[in-house]
Amino acid sequence: MAVKPALSEVLSSSPLSIMERHAEACLNCVTRLGPYFEAAQGGNWGKAEKLQLEIARLEGIADDIKMDVRRNLPRGLWMSVSRPDLLELVRMQDKMANETKDIAGLSLGRQLAFPVKLDNSLFKFIETVTEAAEKAVEVVSATRELSRTAFGARQAKAIVTKCLLVEKIERRSDELQSKMRAKLRKHEEKISPVDAIFLYQLLSSIGEIADHAEKVSHRAQIIASS
Numbered sequence: 001m002a003v004k005p006a007l008s009e010v011l012s013s014s015p016l017s018i019m020e021r022h023a024e025a026c027l028n029c030v031t032r033l034g035p036y037f038e039a040a041q042g043g044n045w046g047k048a049e050k051l052q053l054e055i056a057r058l059e060g061i062a063d064d065i066k067m068d069v070r071r072n073l074p075r076g077l078w079m080s081v082s083r084p085d086l087l088e089l090v091r092m093q094d095k096m097a098n099e100t101k102d103i104a105g106l107s108l109g110r111q112l113a114f115p116v117k118l119d120n121s122l123f124k125f126i127e128t129v130t131e132a133a134e135k136a137v138e139v140v141s142a143t144r145e146l147s148r149t150a151f152g153a154r155q156a157k158a159i160v161t162k163c164l165l166v167e168k169i170e171r172r173s174d175e176l177q178s179k180m181r182a183k184l185r186k187h188e189e190k191i192s193p194v195d196a197i198f199l200y201q202l203l204s205s206i207g208e209i210a211d212h213a214e215k216v217s218h219r220a221q222i223i224a225s226s
Contacts, residue, residue, distance in 0.1 A: 015073055015081065015086055016086075016140075016143060016223075018065065018068070019069070019089055019090060019093075019144070020144045021065055022062060022090055022093055023093045023137045023140040023216070024137060025058065025062040026062045026093045026096045026137075027137045028058045028061075028062075029055050029059050029062065029096070029097040029101065030096055030129070030130055030209060031133075031134075032051055032055045032058065033100050033103065033129075033130065033206070033209075034123065034127065034130060035051055036048055036051040036055065036104050037107070037122060037123070038123070039051055040108070040112075041114065041116065045111055048104075049108060051104070052105060052107075052108045055104045059097045059098065059101040062093075062094060062097040066090055066094050069086075069087075069090050070087070073086060082223070085219065088219055089219045089220060089223065092212055092215045092216045092219055093216050095212040096133055096136075096209055096213060099208050099212060100209060103205045106198060106201070106202060106205075107202060110195070110198060112195060112198055112199065112202070114202075115187040115191070117183075117187070118180065118183055118184065121179060122180065124176060125173065125176040125180055125203075126206060128169060128173045128210070129173050129206055129207065129209045129210045129213075130209075132166055132169040132209070132210040132214065133209060133212075133213045135162065135165055135169060135213070135217070136214070136216040136217045137216075138162060139159060139163055139216070139220045139221065140217075140220045142155075142162060143159060143221075143223055146159065146224050155224075156224050159220070159225075160221065162217065166213060166214050167214055167217075170210045170211065170214040173207055174207065174210075177203055177204075177206070177207040180203055181200065184196075184200065
C-alpha cells in the first residue's frame with residue numbers, strides 16, 4: 001500500500017525548483033545568440049548552422065521541462081505557491097527560448113546578417129538582452145530560495161531590488177534597439193527591401209527577449225510577495 005507523505009513534507013516541498021531548472025534551460029538558449037551572430041556576421045554560415053541547431057536542441061530541452069511542469073505540477077490544497085502563477089511563470093520563461101530559436105532560424109534561413117559597420121552596436125545590444133535574461137533567472141532562483149524561508153519581508157525586498165535591475169537593463173535594451181534602427185536606416189539603400197524588412201524584424205525580436213525577461217522577473221516577484 002502506498003504511503004502518503006506527511007503534511008510537513010507536502011508543505012515544505014517547493015515546485016519552484018523545477019521552475020528554476022526550466023528558467024536555466026531557457027537561458028541556455030539565449031546565451032547562444034551572441035555566438036550565433038558572431039558567426040553570421042562573419043559570414044561563417046556553416047558554424048552559424050551548427051549554433052542554430054544547438055539553439056533548437058536546447059529549446060527542445062526547455063520544452064520537455066515545460067511539459068513536465070504542466071503534467072506534474074500539483075493541484076493540491078497545500079501547494080506553497082499559486083498554481084496559475086507558476087504556469088504563467090513557465091510560459092513567460094518559455095518565450096525567451098522560443099524567441100531565440102525563431103531569431104536564429106530566420107537569420108539562417110535567409111542567410112541574413114546586418115551591415116558590418118553595425119557589428120559593435122549589434123553585439124552590445126545582444127549582450128544587454130542576454131544580461132536581462134540572466135538577471136531574470138537570478139530573480140527566479142532567489143524566489144526559490146525565499147520559498148524555503150516562508151517568503152520573509154527582508155528577502156522579498158531583495159527580490160524587488162533585483163527586479164528593478166532587470167527593468168533598468170530592459171530600458172537600456174530599448175534604447176540600444178532604437179539606436180540600431182537609426183543606424184540601419186542609413187544603410188537601407190545598400191540592402192534589398194525584403195532583407196531590410198527582415199533585419200528590422202530581427203531587431204524587434206531580439207528586443208523581445210529582454211521584454212520577456214522583465215515579465216519573468218515581475219511574475220517571480222508576484223510569487224515572492226504572495
